[in-house]
Amino acid sequence: MKKRSILSLACVAGALFIGLMAASQVMSSNVQADRRAMSAANELAAAGHLDQASVIYGQLLDQGVEDASVYYNLGNIAMQQGNPDRALALYEQAAELSPRDRDIRHNMALAREQAGELSGTSARGVLATIAQASRSLLTVNELAMLALGSWFLLGFLVLAYRHFQPDKRPAALRLAGMFATVLVLVSSLALVSRIQA
Amino acid sequence: MNKTMRIFIISAMLLLGALAALPAGAQESAITATINRNQITTDDLLLLTVSVDSSSGSVSQPDLPQLDGFRIIGTSTSTQMTTINGDTSVATVYQYRLQPLHTGDLVIPAITATVNGQQESTQPLPVTVYQGTGQAQPQQAAPVAPGSLPNLFNFNGDPMDLLNQLDQWMQSQTPGGLGATSIPLMPGSDATEIDPPAGLTGQDFYLEAAVDKTNPYQGEQVLYSLRLYRAVSPMGQITYNAPAFSGFWSKELPDQHHYRTEAGGRPYSVTELQTALFPTVAGELTIEPGRMMIPGDFFSAGSEIASQPVTLDVKPLPANAPASFTGAVGTFDITSEVDSAESKVGDTVTQKVTVVGQGNVETVDDPVWPDAAGWRVVDSQTNTQSDVRDGQVVGARSYQRVLMPTAAGDLTLPAIEFSYFDPSAGDYQTVTTESAVVAVSADAAAAAAQPAPLAAAAAASLQPELRPLKEAPASWAVAEDPVTQQPMYWLLWGVPVALVVGQRGWQAYRNGHVSSDAEKRKRQAGKQAEKALHSARQSSLQDARVPGRILHDYLTACLDTPTAGLTEAQLTSLLLARGLSPMLVVSVQEVLMASELQGYAPQSSGGSGAADLLGQVETLIPALAAEL
Numbered sequence: 001m002k003k004r005s006i007l008s009l010a011c012v013a014g015a016l017f018i019g020l021m022a023a024s025q026v027m028s029s030n031v032q033a034d035r036r037a038m039s040a041a042n043e044l045a046a047a048g049h050l051d052q053a054s055v056i057y058g059q060l061l062d063q064g065v066e067d068a069s070v071y072y073n074l075g076n077i078a079m080q081q082g083n084p085d086r087a088l089a090l091y092e093q094a095a096e097l098s099p100r101d102r103d104i105r106h107n108m109a110l111a112r113e114q115a116g117e118l119s120g121t122s123a124r125g126v127l128a129t130i131a132q133a134s135r136s137l138l139t140v141n142e143l144a145m146l147a148l149g150s151w152f153l154l155g156f157l158v159l160a161y162r163h164f165q166p167d168k169r170p171a172a173l174r175l176a177g178m179f180a181t182v183l184v185l186v187s188s189l190a191l192v193s194r195i196q197a
Numbered sequence: 198m199n200k201t202m203r204i205f206i207i208s209a210m211l212l213l214g215a216l217a218a219l220p221a222g223a224q225e226s227a228i229t230a231t232i233n234r235n236q237i238t239t240d241d242l243l244l245l246t247v248s249v250d251s252s253s254g255s256v257s258q259p260d261l262p263q264l265d266g267f268r269i270i271g272t273s274t275s276t277q278m279t280t281i282n283g284d285t286s287v288a289t290v291y292q293y294r295l296q297p298l299h300t301g302d303l304v305i306p307a308i309t310a311t312v313n314g315q316q317e318s319t320q321p322l323p324v325t326v327y328q329g330t331g332q333a334q335p336q337q338a339a340p341v342a343p344g345s346l347p348n349l350f351n352f353n354g355d356p357m358d359l360l361n362q363l364d365q366w367m368q369s370q371t372p373g374g375l376g377a378t379s380i381p382l383m384p385g386s387d388a389t390e391i392d393p394p395a396g397l398t399g400q401d402f403y404l405e406a407a408v409d410k411t412n413p414y415q416g417e418q419v420l421y422s423l424r425l426y427r428a429v430s431p432m433g434q435i436t437y438n439a440p441a442f443s444g445f446w447s448k449e450l451p452d453q454h455h456y457r458t459e460a461g462g463r464p465y466s467v468t469e470l471q472t473a474l475f476p477t478v479a480g481e482l483t484i485e486p487g488r489m490m491i492p493g494d495f496f497s498a499g500s501e502i503a504s505q506p507v508t509l510d511v512k513p514l515p516a517n518a519p520a521s522f523t524g525a526v527g528t529f530d531i532t533s534e535v536d537s538a539e540s541k542v543g544d545t546v547t548q549k550v551t552v553v554g555q556g557n558v559e560t561v562d563d564p565v566w567p568d569a570a571g572w573r574v575v576d577s578q579t580n581t582q583s584d585v586r587d588g589q590v591v592g593a594r595s596y597q598r599v600l601m602p603t604a605a606g607d608l609t610l611p612a613i614e615f616s617y618f619d620p621s622a623g624d625y626q627t628v629t630t631e632s633a634v635v636a637v638s639a640d641a642a643a644a645a646a647q648p649a650p651l652a653a654a655a656a657a658s659l660q661p662e663l664r665p666l667k668e669a670p671a672s673w674a675v676a677e678d679p680v681t682q683q684p685m686y687w688l689l690w691g692v693p694v695a696l697v698v699g700q701r702g703w704q705a706y707r708n709g710h711v712s713s714d715a716e717k718r719k720r721q722a723g724k725q726a727e728k729a730l731h732s733a734r735q736s737s738l739q740d741a742r743v744p745g746r747i748l749h750d751y752l753t754a755c756l757d758t759p760t761a762g763l764t765e766a767q768l769t770s771l772l773l774a775r776g777l778s779p780m781l782v783v784s785v786q787e788v789l790m791a792s793e794l795q796g797y798a799p800q801s802s803g804g805s806g807a808a809d810l811l812g813q814v815e816t817l818i819p820a821l822a823a824e825l
Contacts (some may be wrong), residue, residue: 016696040601116416144680155693
């Protein structure tokens with residue numbers, strides 16, 4: 001391959017990377033909220049003042065905080081108040097924000113048991129199966145970025161593939177293209193089903 | 198189209214299809230609007246309550262549309278928090294007091310707010326307005342004596358209760374006739390007689406602006422009055438456009454005042470509108486002219502009249518402000534009460550602090566809270582209510598602070614100082630609450646003495662299995678729309694497609710460019726060959742090698758490769774590779790061979806002469822041009 005072709009491919013890859021970074025910037029931001037409020041609410045909850053603790057957690061959410069730990073703690077309070085259905089809903093919200101957190105998974109299983117739900121509720125249809133599988137691995141935003149990233153990868157591979165003469169196209173590129181295509185399809189379908197849910 | 202491209206396009210189509218199948222998210226509305234009555238008279242005030250559920254995520258303030266047939270004469274905002282079975286919902290309540298301007302079936306249009314980036318609307322609310330008697334209607338609730346401020350200290354923690362008290366007082370203050378139009382046609386005979394202004398010399402309409410003080414302190418209330426003098430009754434309703442009041446915090450007063458006067462031999466009806474202004478900066482401030490649109494009649498077009506601008510010289514506040522001064526200007530008082538004189542460690546008590554008075558109560562900052570040893574503030578809510586009494590803005594700001602004792606013993610909640618600047622005295626004043634002592638018992642004994650709630654006891658067995666509460670993370674995750682709800686995200690999906698399409702376009706352009714270069718070269722070679730052939734004929738050519746050279750030159754130019762040095766086999770394969778038919782290749786080879794043979798051994802060739810070869814070359818060149 002000519003030097004110019006390599007340079008142009010590198011430029012395209014750089015542009016794609018910058019685009020992907022720009023997209024990831026969309027997700028990253030934070031909120032200023034008093035962390036002491038959380039500690040105070042935890043102390044109230046530990047002292048048995050569940051309603052007051054609940055109010056403070058609610059205020060944190062009202063301030064724009066949408067952290068898995070707040071939903072998780074609210075879920076714990078709901079469990080202590082003997083309301084596993086509500087606890088389950090709160091744990092699910094927490095798991096949506098932090099799907100790989102083991103504490104959330106553990107307490108969610110307890111809440112599900114208390115609420116009388118089967119833990120392995122069977123998913124109906126391909127979309128639901130993919131969505132359920134992705135739910136325990138990735139947040140919606142992570143899934144969205146995976147889908148977009150694999151789409152960018154596929155685009156780059158197509159460009160690279162077309163740079164070679166037809167009789168000199170490497171088989172590895174073709175394989176990588178097929179892998180990227182499968183990744184795009186699976187992640188996009190999971191994303192669509194998660195958004196629909 | 199190759200296989201990879203097909204896969205790419207199919208993927209794109211599948212994705213587009215999947216995205217098209219996305220349903221619009223159905224959510225419960227986070228905004229609701231209610232009215233206290235749906236049938237009122239022109240004497241009544243309507244209370245429009247817009248409740249926005251802040252628990253739904255990011256919610257904007259409701260966007261109140263143009264309310265045809267109503268005039269907003271007061272607004273207030275409060276926050277309601279409800280906790281049921283641990284489920285906490287927080288609602289911000291906006292209340293608007295509306296004065297109907299005419300009778301008929303009126304509609305309060307849909308009110309919108311942005312909830313998590315999406316517009317949500319309330320249902321339109323129909324209201325039937327009947328003609329009133331000109332007297333304010335008696336209220337069903339306990340009446341409040343006109344002219345007396347409701348007991349603002351009687352705040353029981355419910356902002357709505359405080360609002361209702363203020364509302365009752367306000368309705369008791371509403372004069373008769375407010376509901377007819379914003380500007381009544383003629384004053385009653387009992388209207389007060391006033392002196393005419395100097396600028397009133399017999400015009401049909403005249404507008405005068407005035408302030409009660411031109412040299413106020415920063416933050417001090419200034420009463421801005423706009424008087425409309427009318428010698429005739431207009432055909433329609435007069436529209437008032439208030440000035441922008443830049444540099445002021447303003448509050449329109451609900452009452453209109455009516456007077457009579459005489460100037461230039463004509464009797465005038467005078468209507469006065471008032472606005473309370475609070476300068477927010479020191480220095481010279483100018484209030485722009487107030488404007489009123491006078492409707493036309495059958496014989497004349499409508500016209501606009503304007504008052505004169507009013508200039509104020511606002512004095513800065515003195516520099517010796519106490520530490521507890523937070524911007525209050527007027528006259529204020531402060532009270533504090535604690536809901537319990539006894540508590541235990543880890544439990545909470547609620548302290549209610551109320552600042553009440555006349556002045557800029559809506560813009561004043563919170564008091565400076567003193568350090569309270571042994572106490573920790575776990576929650577604080579603020580509620581502000583204000584109204585107008587005798588042309589003065591009065592109100593109350595209430596703070597409900599939830600405090601937790603952290604040690605046993607008699608703990609003191611210190612006195613709270615509140616300083617304000619009194620413009621009449623020209624100095625700062627300080628008011629102070631009483632300190633309070635709360636007897637705090639140790640938690641363990643108290644907790645043992647108290648039975649645990651049933652639900653908590655029932656859930657206690659679960660506690661060992663539950664993973665513990667989590668501490669606050671190093672950085673909070675923010676409540677915002679998922680990335681998939683942001684247009685930029687979906688626009689980025691187009692980038693790879695655009696790059697691939699762009700690359701294809703560039704290649705097509707490049708191919709076209711190369712092809713046109715070859716065509717140009719071919720045309721030029723044809724012309725040169727034609728010229729060479731013509732020149733050879735003119736010079737009675739004897740050398741048979743010339744036709745061969747002409748043919749070589751033509752081929753060299755067309756193929757962009759020298760052909761003279763090639764062997765017969767190399768030339769054949771080159772011509773075939775460039776798409777020439779075998780027949781034509783054979784003809785070319787024959788001409789070249791004959792030209793070479795006759796050039797070196799003219800007698801032995803026995804073939805055609807140079808002229809014949811020229812003729813053959815002449816025939817070959819168009820054929821080559823067609824196939825190359």
